[in-house]
Amino acid sequence: MRHSLSIQIGPVAFRIGSAWRAPLDALARLYAAYPAPRDGICDFTVRLEPEKPWRRHFRPSVAIKGDYILPDAAPLSLAHGLLAAEMGMNLQMALGQKQYLLLHASSVEKDGRALIMTGESGAGKSTLAALLGERGWRLLGDEFALLDLDSGELLPFPRAVSLKNGAIRALEAEVEPDRFGPRLEGTPKGEIRHMRPNDEALARMGERARPALILFPRFGEAEAVRGVGAAETFMRFTQASTNYVTLGARGFEALNRLIAGSPALAIDYPDSDSAVAMVEGFWRELAA
Amino acid sequence: MAGIRYIADPEEHVRAVELDGLSVLFHERSGMTHIVAAPAPEILGALREGPADAQELLRRLSARFAFEGEEAEAAIHARLGELEAAGLVRRA
Amino acid sequence: MRNARLLVQALRDPGSVRNCDWAGLISAARAEQLIGSLAFRMAGRDLPPRVAATFEAARNDAAQARTQALWEGEMARRALAPLGVPMILLKGTAFHAANLDASIGRSVGDLDILVPRASLREVELALIEAGWERVKAADGYDDFYYRRWMHELPPLIHRTRDRMIDVHHTILPLTARPRPDAEALIADSVALESGLRVLSPADMIVHAAAHLIADGDLAGGLRNLWDIDRLLREFGAADPDFWARLQARAGRHQLARAVHRAARLADDLYGTPIPPSWRVRAGVDPLFRARLLARNGWGQERRKLLRFAFYLRSHWLRMPPLMLARHLWIKATR
Numbered sequence: 002m003r004h005s006l007s008i009q010i011g012p013v014a015f016r017i018g019s020a021w022r023a024p025l026d027a028l029a030r031l032y033a034a035y036p037a038p039r040d041g042i043c044d045f046t047v048r049l050e051p052e053k054p055w056r057r058h059f060r061p062s063v064a065i066k067g068d069y070i071l072p073d074a075a076p077l078s079l080a081h082g083l084l085a086a087e088m089g090m091n092l093q094m095a096l097g098q099k100q101y102l103l104l105h106a107s108s109v110e111k112d113g114r115a116l117i118m119t120g121e122s123g124a125g126k127s128t129l130a131a132l133l134g135e136r137g138w139r140l141l142g143d144e145f146a147l148l149d150l151d152s153g154e155l156l157p158f159p160r161a162v163s164l165k166n167g168a169i170r171a172l173e174a175e176v177e178p179d180r181f182g183p184r185l186e187g188t189p190k191g192e193i194r195h196m197r198p199n200d201e202a203l204a205r206m207g208e209r210a211r212p213a214l215i216l217f218p219r220f221g222e223a224e225a226v227r228g229v230g231a232a233e234t235f236m237r238f239t240q241a242s243t244n245y246v247t248l249g250a251r252g253f254e255a256l257n258r259l260i261a262g263s264p265a266l267a268i269d270y271p272d273s274d275s276a277v278a279m280v281e282g283f284w285r286e287l288a289a
Numbered sequence: 290m291a292g293i294r295y296i297a298d299p300e301e302h303v304r305a306v307e308l309d310g311l312s313v314l315f316h317e318r319s320g321m322t323h324i325v326a327a328p329a330p331e332i333l334g335a336l337r338e339g340p341a342d343a344q345e346l347l348r349r350l351s352a353r354f355a356f357e358g359e360e361a362e363a364a365i366h367a368r369l370g371e372l373e374a375a376g377l378v379r380r381a
Numbered sequence: 382m383r384n385a386r387l388l389v390q391a392l393r394d395p396g397s398v399r400n401c402d403w404a405g406l407i408s409a410a411r412a413e414q415l416i417g418s419l420a421f422r423m424a425g426r427d428l429p430p431r432v433a434a435t436f437e438a439a440r441n442d443a444a445q446a447r448t449q450a451l452w453e454g455e456m457a458r459r460a461l462a463p464l465g466v467p468m469i470l471l472k473g474t475a476f477h478a479a480n481l482d483a484s485i486g487r488s489v490g491d492l493d494i495l496v497p498r499a500s501l502r503e504v505e506l507a508l509i510e511a512g513w514e515r516v517k518a519a520d521g522y523d524d525f526y527y528r529r530w531m532h533e534l535p536p537l538i539h540r541t542r543d544r545m546i547d548v549h550h551t552i553l554p555l556t557a558r559p560r561p562d563a564e565a566l567i568a569d570s571v572a573l574e575s576g577l578r579v580l581s582p583a584d585m586i587v588h589a590a591a592h593l594i595a596d597g598d599l600a601g602g603l604r605n606l607w608d609i610d611r612l613l614r615e616f617g618a619a620d621p622d623f624w625a626r627l628q629a630r631a632g633r634h635q636l637a638r639a640v641h642r643a644a645r646l647a648d649d650l651y652g653t654p655i656p657p658s659w660r661v662r663a664g665v666d667p668l669f670r671a672r673l674l675a676r677n678g679w680g681q682e683r684r685k686l687l688r689f690a691f692y693l694r695s696h697w698l699r700m701p702p703l704m705l706a707r708h709l710w711i712k713a714t715r
Contacts, residue, residue: 040430043431044431046407046408048680235308246320247442253304318448320448321452
């Protein structure tokens, strides 16, 4: 491949190859503060290739390939090359991650304990985690939570946060401009901007945390809290995990351990400030 | 008239965890996880005494639980069909 | 890493590979569906920690893949048991069921089974009854094409488990030139303790060679050839008469050329011990070798022209020229 870049995010090292320079330049800027893979070896390979040979120069079309591939994935325009690289890394995790239980969830840490938030796309878990990360919490991840299959600890995977539409404005108001990637408009999910986690989150990306609370947040409703039963939590997590099934008995044991050790709550919230306040409240109760 | 007799996989091959009223089962032979409600776990337990058809199961279950009548019998047939489709029981 | 030679070397002689392009090796292995096999070959070796962890995860994953494959076989057995029809497992699932060396680290996608041609209809109905369904809705020409000329039913997928089953009635399309003896395959099949059936050892090799050489465009060929290497070593070691038996069986199925070529390629790439008389120089073997190795260290396919040539060849193999022309015309003008 003409151009390549290696990145370490938490315990996972990626190598990204590209037929074009621009996406990797953007990626390198966004991930400048991240360490290079320690031993020069990587866990997964992503490739950004032209859909057809002539689409390299003429109306460039970026197909997302790599160790693991989605056969019918639509290619992206070169202007969205950074997004293609991010999607490529997501895909390797979703299809290839077999060392940890992979939960589609955001997570943050405070006082050594971790909060895991999961729910449908757009329910607000990523934005909430990003905001908590700016309010004294350590951001562990906005998209994937990695659970150690033996110890039950959560491993940070603090990739650049993928902010969409309204959430972009909310974070721009609180965070220094040099932590953001380019504004990407007209993507399948609307407007997207990437934001790298703060220095503390990156410096401590090797530090694990013990889960303490599971939250199912839902944005856009009046404040409400209800307990979620263990069976329902179990079921929702199996749906929110791309690798639960492939992990067999170890996945079963790990998920049970998580649920046995952490209560689960469903919260509705009208705006982020009230959500942050609710979370701080839960944390005080847990510590007591 | 005896109906179809079923066999359940032995207890050692199914990990079971109780989570607020439901049973989460990990079936080692298939590598699959199932979440089931009563009387499915009770049916599995009763089948482990030995192969049985729906009638015999009804007898075994009503001996242990308050479990009888037409509704109970219909429930057994329905659950057996589901358990068979899931692979947790098979025909003898 | 310009082609897959490093991958072949690592499989063939794991100890000989140190200080290599590990990322390239792993990407090539993943692309060729050989990561599980490679991970087992590398077990216990002194490796960089990240590489060791990758291989350990791959070994665990292979164990789960084995469980799932055997389960599909068992569920098919349960569905078809009432019919009293022989059901013979093929390919990866068969290797796992029979606990063969070829099963070590072997990933399995679909369940492939062989049944008598006369029972195809009732088999399909029984599978549908048990929760499998057509992948695509029955479509006039495609359906006709499958049922009349191919060696298998249109694929079925299970409604809840989301796994595919391919039901074969012989091991090559009916329109291909060699005519394997499907009845003999079934008659010589071997019953396992579990109640499942697999092909006899010689027939397993004939099938693998047919699949690699006489059907298809060699995509995934390195893995098919690794299967053949593992099978030949295991069967050859267990039975002094194995090679004679294989020769006879290959002739019976009109697949002697395919079996010989497969054996030569296995010897060339993986160092499989084959009888000296089988080691002849055959003109186009280097083309096959090059096609098999056409994968680089980024996991990309190489040698586009060569691949295209084998792609054309795969169509040629399946159909007499006039029939092929008609088939392509219909597909193009659909």
